[in-house]
Amino acid sequence: MSFRKERLQNFKRPEGIRKELLYDEKSPEDIKSLFLEVLHGGVSGFCFSIYEEGQKPGTIISDAQVRRRMQILKPYTNSVRSFSCIEGNELVPKIAKEFGMKTLVGAWLGTDKEKNLQEIMSLIQLARDGYVDYAAVGNEVLYRKDLTEHELLEIISYVKKEIPDIPVGYVDAYYEFAERPAITEACDVIFCNCYPFWEGTGFNDSFEHMQQMYHHALMAGNGKKVIITETGWPSQGQSLRGAEPSNLNAMKYFINTNLWAIDENIEVFYFSSFDETWKVGPEGDVGAHWGIWDKSEKLKFVDGHIS
Template structure:
């Protein structure tokens, strides 16, 4: 019995640690306390039981692009490298950091894409033509390396210039912030996904951000709770697998340096523990 129990436990552990519950997970850093590369390596190792793919948000701030890429190579993960864009000077700075990274000879073989900006149009930080120009500049730099380029935008902000400039589309949608009740939330997400597919001119569409908080203020009919977070992540994973949709879930762990509900979107808590009542079975067998 002891031998059988040992074999069973070993099989369970192996399944756990090799499971790819998520296509990918978003992660963030406290930009007021820039972390060293060892932080990224440690975080990525804690993320690996759930996915082998992460997404960052800036190239230049805290030297995140270079450090995250180095850490991803160290632990053997794929990565989407983000570029933060909120005004022309910011793009210039981020583009300079990317050019320096390319010039350094760093390998981009594990980079799934460069994401030029996150919700730039939603925040009105650039026009569609400006963002399209940024995307094309980055494409000219990294397409020869075999790296694709896109942007991450709210589902209703894709206009033809952006669609035409990007290699594929990445959309954000948070039914929580639309005051949608939990029982309708996943269906609402995929309605938004279908609307972007209709605008994509035949290009691939991925979901770059979606999630549900486990704590914090409610937003209309959207209730922040551990139970609703579990329901949302299960329903999203189930539908994504049925339809073959790639979802970068937001986020890997609670970002405790943020305030209010924004701090509670992680599937793990601040100490990298999977947040109850979510279980590995929920993530690996959500349907």
């Protein structure tokens, strides 16, 4: 989807001026207008939030549910990222392709070897059937210590042999690719998650920090393509050191990230599309508020008081 940059000329910063400083003279309504301008202009990609209220991983998801959420996202992006290939998640790339969208399809790996095998074989079949543009073998598996590096390398090697025409990578925090050169070497493309919030970075430094994260992974990749598979900012919840959730910060982070991605021609899958209540468990109250749409699939930030 082309982005009409000429519509944003009033917001272009002078060379060398930090983008955050532009917001000093902007009212909340100004920021909301720019947020909508960026969103409607079209963004690189969204992480597909599949679970509704009362659902969580393990819930079997229907075709109708995936299709409804895909219809909401389609006007704003041409790419989606999925996180699993079983329990209805395999419908995400299939329906995305019906909508003419690109896909980054992930096999979720954990400690359950039987489920891991199901995920891997489903990913391979989806790729062979033409539903996969990028294949992600695992998501933060090493961060969680669910698999050893050797185990993960064996799985990546197997998947690459089975789908040789599809770029294969592994998703993890940006710094893992410098610390684990064997994993980096095995990947066709580097899939890195970049979260200034989770490192306690205050909003005014968040954009620069996110860029540093990306370039850290870029240097580790030694010429390989790097895609930001997750980055975002929560709108509500508990602060983490200097990182404060708020509607305004969430909008400004969305604007900064997506204008930069356009300017630098970087692929970004923004986290996330919809709020998911189940994430309160693993991430605390802030985990439920990363979406651009709320848990009822209503676009956030556009009605009522903004703070």
